[in-house]
Amino acid sequence: MSTNNTKLEVMVFTDPYCSWCWATEPMILTMMEKYRDQLHFRYVFGGLIKDFDDFYDAQNDIRDAAATEPHWKMVSERTGQPIDEKLWEDIAPIRHFSTWPANIAAKAAFMQSEDIGFRYLRRLRRAALTERKIISNPEIYEALAKEIDGLDFDAFKKAIADGSAKEDFYEDQVTCAEWQAWGFPTMLFYKAGENVHALTQETGIYVGGHRPMETYDQVIHRLCPDIQTYPTREEAELIEEYGPMTERELGQIKDRSKAVEYEVLRQLETDGKVNRTQRVRGNVWSAA
Numbered sequence: 001m002s003t004n005n006t007k008l009e010v011m012v013f014t015d016p017y018c019s020w021c022w023a024t025e026p027m028i029l030t031m032m033e034k035y036r037d038q039l040h041f042r043y044v045f046g047g048l049i050k051d052f053d054d055f056y057d058a059q060n061d062i063r064d065a066a067a068t069e070p071h072w073k074m075v076s077e078r079t080g081q082p083i084d085e086k087l088w089e090d091i092a093p094i095r096h097f098s099t100w101p102a103n104i105a106a107k108a109a110f111m112q113s114e115d116i117g118f119r120y121l122r123r124l125r126r127a128a129l130t131e132r133k134i135i136s137n138p139e140i141y142e143a144l145a146k147e148i149d150g151l152d153f154d155a156f157k158k159a160i161a162d163g164s165a166k167e168d169f170y171e172d173q174v175t176c177a178e179w180q181a182w183g184f185p186t187m188l189f190y191k192a193g194e195n196v197h198a199l200t201q202e203t204g205i206y207v208g209g210h211r212p213m214e215t216y217d218q219v220i221h222r223l224c225p226d227i228q229t230y231p232t233r234e235e236a237e238l239i240e241e242y243g244p245m246t247e248r249e250l251g252q253i254k255d256r257s258k259a260v261e262y263e264v265l266r267q268l269e270t271d272g273k274v275n276r277t278q279r280v281r282g283n284v285w286s287a288a
Contacts, residue, residue, distance in 0.1 A: 007038045007224045009196075011188040013181040015048035016102045016124040016135060019072045020210045021185045023079035025125070026252035027213050029242055033253050035220065036230050040192070043110065043121065045103040045169055046176040046184060052097040059183065065092035072129075079210070080248040080258045082282025087132045098136060100169070102128070105141040107172070108156050108165035109148070120148050122243055130246075130279040183208060189219050213252060235265060236273045236287070244277075244286040258282075 012028070014021045031039055049055050056063045060071055065088040076083035091097050102124055110117030123144050127133040133140050145156050159165040176182060190196060190204035205219045220227060232238075232253050239245055251261030265285055268274045277284045 003037045003040075005037045006040045006192045007227055008035075008040070008220060009190050009192055009194075010039055010041045011044055011175075011179075011190075011196075012041055013044045013046050013176055013179070013186040013188075014121075014184050015046055015099055016106055016121060017099045017128050018048055018184045019075040019083060019129065022083065022125050022129045023075050023081045024185045024210050025081070025122075026246075026249040027211070027216055029245070029249050030213055030253045031216055031220070032242070033232050033238065034229050035227060038224075038227055039220070041114075041118075043106075043117065044175050044181070045106060045172045046182060047098075047100045047103045047169065047173060048184065049097065049099045052091075053095065065089070065097075076281050080282070081129075082246055082248075082279040082284070083129050084132045084280040086280075087128065087134070090132065090134060094134075101136040101138070102141060103172075104160060104165045104169045105135075105145070105156075107168040108159040109145065109151060111159050111165060111168065112152060112155060113150075116148060116151050119243055120145060120151065123147060126244065126284060130282075130284060179206070181208075185210065187216075189223055191223055235268055235285070239274060239285060239287050244284050246279075246282050246284055248282060250285065 028041070032041070052064070062068050062071055069085045069088040072083050072085035072088065076085070106117065106121050106124060109120035124135050124141065127140065127144055128135045135141050135144070142157070145151055146153055179188060186209070187207045188204060189207065190199050194203045205223060207215065207219060233241070235250055238250060238253060247261045247265055248258050250265065251258050254261060256264070265274060265276070269276050273288050275286045275288050277286065
């Protein structure tokens with residue numbers, strides 16, 4: 001939510017299934033923690049796959065589940081985020097598979113509040129990328145919605161049933177088309193109060209693809225040289241603030257390697273301060 005302290009707006013073009021978006025979560029969470037309410041994040045859902053039977057990603061030469069599986073594995077190994085690429089073995093037999101229902105479900109949550117939408121989007125990502133759950137299935141995305149504190153489940157279902165969440169999603173696709181943002185993640189940083197349709201090099205910067213934290217810091221400081229950097233909180237506080245997190249995410253925030261952060265978290269687990277759930281190529285840490 002924008003506040004009187006907001007200095008920069010960040011438009012994040014995304015899809016809940018996107019592996020590179022999941023790989024960029026450590027940087028997004030670090031920006032949120034370092035700059036707090038000086039940044040306002042707005043999520044725009046593009047819908048990665050309308051119909052997998054007609055899909056082709058020319059950049060990565062992906063046209064089916066068999067090609068997506070090794071791509072997800074590569075993203076995990078390259079970035080350190082846990083990903084279970086075997087999900088695509090479950091998706092492979094599904095005719096006309098689409099990521100759109102998951103995008104629409106995310107929009108239904110964001111219609112209630114930005115905080116609820118953010119927490120639900122995080123839950124969708126963890127379910128798809130680390131738990132091998134097909135989050136396009138209504139029974140899956142509805143069960144996940146029930147886990148989000150404060151989410152009005154009846155209102156969530158109604159927004160999907162009456163088409164209002166779908167309409168919001170279609171509006172997001174119009175925004176994607178405006179900015180030619182069909183590769184995810186893409187982020188548009190611009191000064192708060194500026195007309196987003198009249199940006200210059202001094203007032204807005206468009207960043208495509210997965211980038212290191214240094215790139216995002218440079219963009220933020222170029223647009224807002226006087227922005228304040230806050231000290232990062234400790235792991236248990238971070239998990240309380242942002243929900244369950246991976247050691248890659250926590251390590252990015254704390255400026256530690258994944259291996260060092262894992263040892264810190266293991267000690268916290270021994271002390272009864274956090275809980276660990278093992279995933280493929282990593283762990284998810286939650287409040288004790």
